[in-house]
Structure formats: structure tokens, C-alpha cells
Amino acid sequence: MSHLALAAREVNFDGLVGPTHNYAGLSYGNVASQASKQQCSNPREAARQGLAKMQALMELGFEQGVLAPHERPDIASLRRLGFAGSDAQVLESAAREALPLLLSASSASAMWTANAATVSPSADTHDGRVHFTPANLACKFHRSLEPTTTARILQAMFRDPAHFQHHAPLPSVAQFGDEGAANHTRFSHDHGAPGVEFFVFGRSAFDPRYPEPHRYPARQTLEASQAIARLHGLSEEGVVFAQQNPAVVDQGVFHNDVISVGNAQVLFHHEDAFLDSDRVLDELQGKLARRGGQLQRLCVRRNEISVGDAVRSYLFNSQLLDRPGQGALLVVPDECRQNPAVWDYLQAQVNSAGPLGEVKVFDLKQSMQNGGGPACLRLRVALKPDELAAVNPGVRFTPTLHTQLLDWVDRHYRDRLAPADLADPQLLGEVRTALDELTQLLGLGSVYPFQLP
Numbered sequence: 001m002s003h004l005a006l007a008a009r010e011v012n013f014d015g016l017v018g019p020t021h022n023y024a025g026l027s028y029g030n031v032a033s034q035a036s037k038q039q040c041s042n043p044r045e046a047a048r049q050g051l052a053k054m055q056a057l058m059e060l061g062f063e064q065g066v067l068a069p070h071e072r073p074d075i076a077s078l079r080r081l082g083f084a085g086s087d088a089q090v091l092e093s094a095a096r097e098a099l100p101l102l103l104s105a106s107s108a109s110a111m112w113t114a115n116a117a118t119v120s121p122s123a124d125t126h127d128g129r130v131h132f133t134p135a136n137l138a139c140k141f142h143r144s145l146e147p148t149t150t151a152r153i154l155q156a157m158f159r160d161p162a163h164f165q166h167h168a169p170l171p172s173v174a175q176f177g178d179e180g181a182a183n184h185t186r187f188s189h190d191h192g193a194p195g196v197e198f199f200v201f202g203r204s205a206f207d208p209r210y211p212e213p214h215r216y217p218a219r220q221t222l223e224a225s226q227a228i229a230r231l232h233g234l235s236e237e238g239v240v241f242a243q244q245n246p247a248v249v250d251q252g253v254f255h256n257d258v259i260s261v262g263n264a265q266v267l268f269h270h271e272d273a274f275l276d277s278d279r280v281l282d283e284l285q286g287k288l289a290r291r292g293g294q295l296q297r298l299c300v301r302r303n304e305i306s307v308g309d310a311v312r313s314y315l316f317n318s319q320l321l322d323r324p325g326q327g328a329l330l331v332v333p334d335e336c337r338q339n340p341a342v343w344d345y346l347q348a349q350v351n352s353a354g355p356l357g358e359v360k361v362f363d364l365k366q367s368m369q370n371g372g373g374p375a376c377l378r379l380r381v382a383l384k385p386d387e388l389a390a391v392n393p394g395v396r397f398t399p400t401l402h403t404q405l406l407d408w409v410d411r412h413y414r415d416r417l418a419p420a421d422l423a424d425p426q427l428l429g430e431v432r433t434a435l436d437e438l439t440q441l442l443g444l445g446s447v448y449p450f451q452l453p
């Protein structure tokens with residue numbers, strides 16, 4: 001067997017955009033979501049844009065998987081809030097009496113799988129298994145509806161208890177607000193070797209000495225990040241906690257992955273990303289060095305690119321993909337090409353001796369208008385060969401699955417959706433028919449409320 005076949009790989013599991021993708025303006029603190037409120041969306045195009053990215057990375061030789069969307073509108077949640085009768089009556093009364101609740105129950109936000117869970121590879125954990133904790137997403141009602149189904153889907157993808165350990169989401173309260181991998185980055189010199197997990201939090205819920213943003217909410221708490229490190233059995237030497245700079249949260253950086261991205265031994269970040277930056281990055285560098293790695297920092301100065309331009313272009317919400325023997329590949333949204341400061345910076349980087357070898361641009365406008373770029377759309381799972389072999393083969397992206405999913409999208413998705421359409425009982429029927437077929441395509445079994453007894 002070649003060395004490559006034996007090596008651990010980082011697999012990107014991309015969220016397949018769901019059939020109700022729409023612009024409801026649900027995320028206060030996420031400037032794109034707010035700005036797109038009530039625009040008409042195109043769910044078919046959104047799903048196709050996501051599939052095009054998956055296909056391109058697969059063709060470049062990266063291991064790629066798919067995470068299924070959720071059942072929306074979420075009728076069960078509306079029933080919990082007191083809407084009753086047939087499903088059609090639930091939709092009709094919610095639309096009439098409480099439209100914001102119907103909009104929340106209809107979001108396709110599970111597409112941003114960087115928020116699905118925090119994942120620790122087996123080399124880092126106390127029992128040598130890959131650990132998963134679905135994010136509770138407790139900060140926003142529409143996102144708090146995701147963890148139960150996410151947990152079921154992850155268990156259907158990573159079934160073998162010899163390799164995979166699934167934890168329950170943290171208590172669903174803002175004090176343990178957890179947004180998953182969007183605030184978690186793992187560094188190591190080899191995906192199969194012990195690494196350092198870098199947890200970035202926005203505030204502390206129990207210790208008033210930590211500062212907080214003034215304008216927008218900080219979604220991730222220190223206590224949530226610490227709980228995950230404990231649950232996953234990470235060692236002190238393999239963990240660094242860093243606070244996000246509250247000033248950038250107030251400028252629209254609602255997750256750390258809007259201002260920094262890291263992979264393998266490279267950390268690409270804005271100089272304003274972290275509080276007490278020198279100290280935490282020294283700690284990261286030291287811990288990585290003790291694990292045989294060498295941190296390479298690519299720090300963008302505010303006079304090169306402002307925080308505002310970083311948020312508008314989503315430069316740091318890029319995918320940083322390591323390629324043995326070559327510079328890293330950076331996958332960026334088209335908005336980066338449209339921003340002169342950002343594009344000039346990237347051109348200079350690829351023409352230098354720095355860590356970025358190449359930049360690839362993708363049109364992800366449908367997702368970007370809700371504040372979700374390339375990095376938001378994927379959950380990374382570093383897997384050793386025997387662990388990869390234990391993944392449900394149905395969710396591994398192949399040319400055949402790509403063709404099947406394109407056909408599936410074209411048959412089931414609308415190409416126009418206005419918020420008012422979400423009350424249409426026909427849409428709910430379309431979604432359920434599509435998802436029932438999808439669970440068969442992906443070999444997931446029954447994971448959705450409408451499929452369960």
C-alpha cells in the first residue's frame with residue numbers, strides 16, 4: 001500500500017442545502033442575514049452551488065462527504081408552541097398569528113454544518129475514538145431546532161461504536177451556548193498524530209472578569225468550550241482556549257470562522273481576531289511544538305484588510321486545504337474576487353513564499369446572502385484509514401452520488417421561494433417526499449420526525 005493510503009485524511013462533510021432555503025433575517029449580529037431579509041431565494045440554485053463545490057474538491061483529490069438537510073417547516077416545533085390541528089392547519093395558524101415563528105421553524109440553516117458539531121479526532125481523545133458533540137445552537141431559536149436531528153444523522157453516518165463516540169448536546173441554555181466547529185480549529189503536523197485543539201469563545205457565562213461585546217451577542221461561551229474538551233477527553237497539553245475580540249463581534253464577526261481559519265500547521269487570521277493575541281498564539285505555538293509541529297502564522301494587518309472588508313468578503317470563511325508537498329489551497333467565495341483589497345492581498349500571497357499555494361473561487365451567493373461561506377458549509381472530520389472505512393459509505397461523495405443528487409435537486413426543489421410561500425402545505429409535502437428519497441440515497445435509515453413512530 002502507498003503511504004497516502006495509510007495516512008489519516010481530513011474529510012469535509014458539506015451540508016446539502018435544504019428545499020426551504022430562504023432569507024428570513026433571523027440572525028441578529030450576522031450582517032448578511034439581516035441585509036437579505038425578505039428577499040426571494042432560489043433553493044435549487046443554492047443546492048447546486050453547494051454540490052459544485054463538493055464536486056470540484058472531490059475531483060482535486062480531497063475526500064468529501066455529505067450531511068443531509070433537515071425537515072422544514074418543523075411542524076413538531078410549532079406544535080410544541082401550541083399550534084394544533086392537521087399539519088396544514090398548524091402552518092396556516094402559525095402564518096396568521098405568529099409569522100416570525102413559522103419563519104424560524106422553516107430555516108434551512110442546518111446547511112451550515114460547521115455549526116453541526118465539534119469533532120475531536122481519535123489521536124487527541126482519551127479512548128482513541130473520534131468524539132462528536134452536536135452543537136446546541138442555543139443562541140438563536142431557529143438554530144436551536146437542529147441538534148436532535150443532527151445527532152441522529154451523525155449517528156447514522158458514524159455508526160461503529162468501536163471508532164465513534166457520540167455525546168449529547170450541551171444543556172440548551174445561553175450560558176452553555178455552543179456553535180460547534182465554527183469556533184474550533186485543530187492543528188497538527190499530521191492528521192493522524194496528536195494535535196492541539198484551539199477553542200475560541202465569545203464570552204464567559206460565569207466569570208464576570210471576561211469582557212463582552214456591547215452590540216451583538218457572543219454566541220459561544222468559555223464554559224461550553226471547556227465542557228466539550230472534558231467530554232472528548234482532551235489533555236491539557238492538547239488544548240488552547242482563546243477569547244474572541246469583543247470589538248470584532250460588534251462588527252459582525254458572529255463566529256470565529258468569520259475572522260480566522262486554520263488547518264494542519266497553518267493559522268490564517270486577522271490581527272484583530274483574538275483578545276490577548278500574542279499570549280494565546282504563543283501558547284498554541286508552544287503546545288504544537290511539543291507535539292512535533294511548527295505553527296505557521298499568516299496574520300493579516302488591519303491596514304492591509306479592514307475587519308469590515310473581511311466580513312463583507314468572507315475572506316477568512318475560506319477552506320484551507322493542505323496538500324502534501326505543495327502550498328495550501330484556499331477556497332474562497334466570489335465576494336473575495338470582487339473586493340480589490342482582498343483580491344490584491346490574495347494575489348500577493350500566492351506569488352510569495354508564504355503558506356498559500358493557490359486560491360480557488362466559488363459562487364456560493366445563495367448561502368453567502370445568509371452569512372454562510374465555504375467554511376460554514378463544511379464539517380471537518382480527520383479520520384484514520386480504518387475509521388474512514390467505517391463511515392457509512394452512502395454519505396461519501398462520489399461522481400455517481402453527485403449525479404444522483406443533482407437529479408434529486410432538480411426534481412424536488414423550487415427555484416423561487418418567498419417567505420410567504422413557507423405556509424404552503426404543498427411545500428411541506430414536497431420536502432417530505434424529497435427527504436424520504438434522500439435517506440434512501442444516502443443509506444441513512446429513518447432520521448426525520450416524519451419518518452419516526
Ligand SMILES: NCCC[C@H](NC(=O)CCC(=O)O)C(=O)O
Pocket residue numbers: 022023024025026027030033034107109112114115143182254255370371372373376
Ligand atoms: N456559519 C454560518 C451560519 C449562518 C447562519 N445564518 C442564518 O441562520 C440566517 C438565516 C436567515 O436569516 O434566514 C447563522 O447566523 O447562524
